[in-house]
Amino acid sequence: MSKEQEYLGKCFSQYYAKWQPPISHVERREFGFGNWQTKIAFRHLSFPNSGALSARLMRDAPPYVSYSAAYYEFPDARPMPNKNWKGADLIFDLDAPAHTCGKFTCVECMGKIRGETIRLIEDFLVPDFGISKDEMIVNFSGSRGFHVHVTSESVHNLRREERREIVEYINAASVSVKTLLHDDSRFIKEDETRKKVYKFYGPLVTDGGWRGKIAKRFLQLVREKKLHEIGIPKKKAQELYDNYGEVENTLKAPVKRMDGGVWANWTRIGLSGVYGKMFEALVENTKVAISADMDSNVTFDTSKLLRLPDSIHGGSGFAARLCNDKGHTLFGKPTPKIEEFEPHVHAPVFSDEPLKMKIIEEVPSVLLRSGQMSEKYAKDALIEVPHYFGIYLMCKGAAILA
Template sequence: MNSEEFVQRLFSDYYRSHQPAPNSLEKREFGFGGFEKKIEARHAWFKSQEALSKFLIVNTPFYLSYSAAYYEFPDARPMPKKNWLGADLIFDLDAPAHECGKFTCQICLEKIKAETLKLIENFLIPDFGFAKPDFAINFSGNRGYHLHIRHQSILELSREERRELVDYITGTGIEFASFFRTDENNRIYGPLPTDGGYYGKLARETISQLQDGKGEIVQILGKKFEKPPNAQKLIDGIRLGNWDAVRIIDKEKKFNEILKTLTIKLSDQVDANVTADTSKLIRVPNSLHGGSGLCAIDVKKGISDFNPLSDAVVLPATEVKVEISEPVPKIEMKNQTFGPYGKDAQITVPAYFAAYLICKRAAAIG
């Protein structure tokens, strides 16, 4: 049995007892990928949950994707013949490139988790008025999270409209001039804490950091705001919309910088094209990821306590012998520490970790 067959057999066994059950399955287009490629074929359609489950057990793709869109005829080609009926709103957040490379480290995974939380708690809920039951969040299976919003109000948004939403959360197009006005005495009047959108965010976040005496915003404003009375004076001013209660040097530049700290910072963390593409194929929640052997598992219990390298590990722990083909750093999985391993090392490890290494092209069945 070669490595590819080994992983495929593990996947097939897993699908016998755990079937991904996408909502409105019969209205979605499906795509599959093999060991080498994430999408080898698309335009597939399953008439029932049973058909999908059977397919997964018998043919076991390494990657299973479905359309964010709902179609009348999901398998029709070319695209216009499918008759688009609407699409979920998707946000795809991936950990940024880092020295950890393909073995995504805990730090990167934590960072992207924080960014996902920020997107939900600072934007989607307060600004767009979504409620917790409106989202489904799942681990992407590799290095990030997918957010699916299925609320009736957004299903028919066009590409351009979705793009505008992404531009909003990344702060694209923010015009400093529309946030502040300067009166004839060069005094700056600005947003109130009660304002909506970036206006209120700016006022509230500035006040909160001034109260703590620390944070990115306080750093930008300068040392003299680390302590009351200056901080308190500015806070009192901002509450009334007066951003000039204390003298600030280079204020326009500084306020501009502060605005930038409020956005979902690294714009490539939210892949803008995924959200805007209304015919995008995306990993099916609760399917297995052929690039990691991890499960694109639903984050049900709450994302703050979620740890992918433990909660998304679903393959069995049976011991397997593998040979390392490239150096592997120390990795913690399911509360057990593995490695580091040098090239050509022969190791006996649980099947889930063996599958992880094989999917990462770092080991082969020994």
Template sequence: MLDNRVASFAKIKFNEYYRKAYIKIADLSKREFGFGDFESKIVKRHISFHTFNEFKSYILSDTPAFISVSTSIYKYPSARPMEKKMRIKSELVFDIDSTDLNLKCQLGHGRSWVCSNCLDATKAEALKLIEDFLISDFGVPSDKITMNFSGNRGYHVHVIDEEFMNLNADARKRVSDYITGKGITLSRFFPNIDEPKKQLRGPMPTDPGWAGRIARGMISALNSGEEKLVSLGIEKPLARKLLRSKADVIMGITTGNWDKVNVPKKAEFWNSILKAMSISQTTSIDKNVTSVMDHLLRVPDTIHGDTGLISKGIPSIPDLGKFDPMKDAVLFKSGTMMIHVKESPVLEIGGMRFGPYKDKDVELPTYAALYLMLKRVAAFP
């Protein structure tokens, strides 16, 4: 449980921000809202507001640690049970979180902590989702995609195109299955894989969808070198053999000929490579958030109660590429505080580096001190 003094201080700082903030929420009067404290992200829900001023008065009266909103638009957003809300349409949403990624750095600092590598990885996943799947494969216009930092470990991506907002739960599940590569089989891309005496025909980089993605991924792996090929499960002697004939192999893949290098047990070999390729090409998303339309997600430009960072809205895809959450989502930049840190990995925030600390009193900028206290690794002395 968060220390009472920390919770009281955090609520004062959060209230300072909300007094000055204008938080844009499309279709505000048709959304369900949820509010949480420092122990649970959703304590109250089935709440709605007619105007922004009504919403702002509510959050100023008893400043919540978390503010969430429905991705669905309803006729009666405060009604209960859920079916009485009468859903009109629902954004297609994707939640990308570093805890869903198997990152080497997590072996050192655990999954609940984030470092610059974690945040770079989640941003890469968000960009992959947007550029390689939503725009390229599904044809979503870029101006119909909104995105925001979650305030902690990742990003939320919203599709607000009418065609996608009217998808039912089953269609949304099929979208998430496609993006995560569920059901990909070797025979789908290599139709004559079970005919070992014939030239192996496979996907070309210009093919649409997953076929082209796999071909381009293999070419990229070849261009990246031995280490990348080994990471796909290719044994070093064969990786070196492929690299010695790299130009021919790439030319073959470009024309759909995947037999430029003799590979023993090629069905077994390419099946294992395809699995590794599909994992590296998929985007890690929370499937439940995408397929279930009753979820509440953080309101963009509100504060995350576990970090004190803002769940900052990001205006465009190029802006996402340049976005640095540990600089661009930082609030409370004035002043310093003395805190006692029980134990903390290195914290890079606000363009500065702090720690690691263990059982130490330190004076830190307010934003860094609040971050550590909300992470439950520090408290007031």
């Protein structure tokens, strides 16, 4: 163990000395601890209560702490069937995609994945599955993303295939343009010539499920002037931007088709001839915006372990902080809302006391807890930084104690 790893272990131990796990049913969960080489080096661990877990973490100070979404009668038994599975929370694991920022995750990447996490909750879990926000726990992963835990008893007994179906619904695996767009165009005879009269019916913004999502997403792209994302030519896009109110009214106005179905008259949008391709692009755009970076295996494989909320992540020195529990505090600091959560501001848990460091690889400018940006640091630079930032640099393998 290096001098830095030993130092970090002491810091983590001090953190856990005053920490309590913010999860329920500790005695029915399986736990796993990691070391500096792997995030889960030991699993099949169990504890009779929160106090026993806290004491073990204070003693061992593992760089990574994970726990099961599943509840077991015998959580420390092995092999897995001997644990006697009793149910599991429904978990969604979203991580920021690979980016040029590399291991020093930037504000832009975290903003993107934060937005996708919010959309998962607001556009799917609440309206489509009827899950209350009071039945969810949301926490920062400690590194590059967020975890959403649905704790409602209504999901506990969902089996693997049922959980997979939820993922497939969110990923639009079974969504077809044919179910979203009806082409009632026809030819008429006019002055001895045949003329095509276009008539397209599509979803209303008030529709449920994917129909409503598609209409709302299109309206959002118009409002945010991003129609280029679905291939709309610049000139036509500008017309729609200039007439946003009319577009909105069209997608809110129900019209009956000959078969009695109630739809919006998308003909009035004025995109005749490109609706099919546009709707395909719109489905893809909506899907990507919500779930491109979701690790679906975590959702349907209930044997997986995931980061314990408010525990320390050894790859950053940050706490995997809760960010939606209004009544929760961490050492007196209130839980930030996910809409406001910024990892470099809200997740550091160590002090501002100065710490002398030596940089061993180039470090870009990074957001600090104060909201200001750090300097860029060149290799071999000797610096003095706040304690929490020094821990971050050591966990990233970018600095050593001077």
